[in-house]
Amino acid sequence: MAKVRVIAAMSGGVDSCVAAALLLEQGYDVVGITMQLWNHKGDGEERFDSCCSLTDVHDARASAHKLGIPHYVVNYEREFKSGVVDYFASEYGQGRTPNPCVLCNSKLKFDHLVDRARALGAEWVATGHYARVIHHGDGRPSELYTGVDGNKDQSYFLFDMRPDNLRRAMFPLGGMTKSQVREKAKALGLHTATKHESQEICFVTGGRYSDFLEKHYPDVTKLTGEIVDRQGRVLGRHDGIHLFTVGQRKGLGAILGGEPRYVFAIQPESRRVVVDSMENLSVQGFTVSSINWLVDPSTVNEERVLSVMVRYRAKPLPCRIRRLENGTYQILLADKARWVTPGQAAVFFDGEQVVGGGFILQAIHEQTAAEESAAKSFGTGTGRVERPESQSLRPTLGQPSADF
Structure with a gap:
């Protein structure tokens, strides 16, 4: 057979290398693919210490050789630039704070890897994400769940996967902790066992996104303007809206002095940065666009209490979701929250299951009487993201069921 x-x-990191090894141990015919996404030579240097670097490609190739599996490097630089990097720059030009890793993981990587899998006669695409998926054999859509390691869970980045792609996805590390993965790599003799993790945006050299934008997208960095309070009084000037994000204080003290002020809102049309005091940053809710549902949308209504994560590793907040006539959604929070930032992903959970998500449009600082009533109707303990101590059911070889 x-x-x-x-x-x-x-990718060349310890996680993806161990994921490939686990699949090999389970009896699969594994083919390694490394996606070349960004050429750092265009930035005047060759990177050896970050995601998408030459070192990563070498480490992936060396690990594949150690495991005895075929390995290919595929160039997706053009697709990465148009689908992720251009979006990154455009969002800053619109006064929003993007998360490029969401588009890269959910859209670019899986869309192209699934196509590549078909070309190579493969049924599945596996990655080293700390997430879990259940596949059903009765026609029901596949379900995405949090990884059991709460410190490494990456399901947040996968909410935007197309259901057809999720149906072919495998996440072998979903039932493992990071320490277990490193121990497994060590036992396998993989040199990536002690490799450090990159925490930066892979295409931003030197760690300063503003320098990257100035070099590659100079028009985005020329949107200078006024710093105003919420009453419209001019307090100073700024060197570009791309330098600010909602909730930020850094850089304002030198300009404004006196009482600490924080970014309350960014108005791209007028190029104004609106500031206020910390206590006035809390929001009652927010609106979301470009929603991708991983469940039947008809099951998501205002009566259903979910939890929402407004940035990676943020505390999940109980919420209700209301669909608006223009196709966007209004999110009502049980309690006020800070750091709700336009452009960031808002991901919805029902317990451990990822229900879907979208991108934050704007904050709601004041509620109508009906919205206040809805917020008061939240139960206690509903919509929390809970992770089990340990759970990892291996897929039966050749069956439509992957790691959970």
């Missing part, structure tokens, strides 16, 4: 072929996305 022919083995079931799986495409293993190998």
Whole structure:
């Protein structure tokens, strides 16, 4: 009987290398694919210490050789620039704070890897994400869940996956902790066992996104304007809206002096940065666009209490969701919250299951009487994201069921 072929996305880090090894141990025909996404030579240097670097490509190739599996490097630089990097710059030009990793993980990587899998006769695409998926054999859509390691859970970045792609996804590390993954790599003799993790945006050299924008997207950095309070009084001037994000204090003290002020809102049309005191930053809710549902949308209504994560690793907040006539959604929070930032992803959970998500449009600082009533109707303990101590059911070889 022919083995079931799986495409293993190998970034060159310890996680993706161990994911490929686990699949090999389970009897799959594993083919390693490394996506070349960004050429750092265009920034005047060759990076050896970050995601998408030459070192990563080398480490992926070396790990594949150690495991005895075929390995290919595929160039997706053009697709990455148009689908992720251009979006990154455009969002800053609109006064929003983007999260490029969401588009890269959910859209670019899986869209292209699934196409590559079909070309290679593979049924599955596997990655090293700390997330879990359940596949059903009765026609129901696949379900995405948080990883059991709460400190490494990456389901937040996967909410925007197309359901057809999720149906072919495998996450072998979903039932493991990071320490277990490193121990496994060590036992396998993989040199990535002690490799450090990159915490920066892969295409931003030197760690300063403003320098990157100035070099590659100079028009975005020329949106200078006024700093005003909420009454419209001019307090100073700024060097570009791309330098600010909602909730930010850094950079304002030198300009304004006196009482600490924080970014309350960014108005791209007028190029104004609106500031206020900390206690006035809390929001009652927010609006969301570009929602991607991983469940039947008809099951998501205002009566259903979910939890929402407004940035990666933020505390999940109980919420209700109201669909608006223009196709966007209004999110009503049980309690006021800070750091709700336009452009960031808002991901919805029902317990451990990822229900869907979208991108934050704007904050709601004052509620109508009906919205206040809805907020008061929240129960206690509903919509929390809870992770089990340990749970990892291995897929049966050749069956439509992957790690959970």
